[in-house]
Every structure is written in structure tokens, then in C-alpha cells.
Amino acid sequence: MSSLARPTNGRMLGGVCAALARRFGTSTTTMRVIFLVSCLLPGPQFLLYIALWILLPSEDRQRAAW
Template structure:
């Protein structure tokens, strides 16, 4: 398995779903659909996405999305 880092190419917003898809060996589209469906359930999914966006480094080594 590859390390967990947001890709510089092929990301939609922050690259979190693309990073998770790469880590777990699935397509980015599948991961995005799973995330969107999970947002229909109660829980901190959106907050977790923002936290991962800020905390996960990009492939080039920078950390923050800002």
C-alpha cells in the first residue's frame, strides 16, 4: 500500500478522497461517492474531511491546503 498523501494531480477539491482511494486501492470516483453518501448520515464526516485536508501532506511535501 502507498503512503497517505494528497496527490497534486487528479484531485477535485482538496485531494482527500483521491488520497484515501489510492491508499485503499479503489478508484477516486468510488471514494467520492462513498463520502457523499456518508454525508447523508449523522456524524462528523465533513469536519473529518476538512481536518484531513489540512493535516495530510501533499505529494510534494507541503502540509497545508491554504
């Protein structure tokens, strides 16, 4: 499994779904569909997405730290 960082390629908004898809070994489309379906349920999905967008490092920043 790879580290959890927002990729520079394949982003739609912040790259959160792309990062989660890469981490869990699924396609980005599958992760985006899961997120959209989860939005039909009550809960803090949008707040979680925004928090991950802020907290997850971008691949560019992660490479610079190495």
C-alpha cells in the same frame, strides 16, 4: 499500499478522497461516492474531511522532504 499523501493530480477539492482511494486501492470516483453517501448519515464527515485536508501532506511537500 502507498503512503497517505494528497496527490497533486486528480484532485477535486483538497485531494483527500483521491489520497484515500489510492491508499485503499479503489477508484477515486468510488471514494467520492462513498463520502457523498456518508454525508446522508449523521456525523462529522465534513469536519473529518477538513481535518484530513489540513493534516495530510501534499505529495509536493512529501517529495521535498525526501
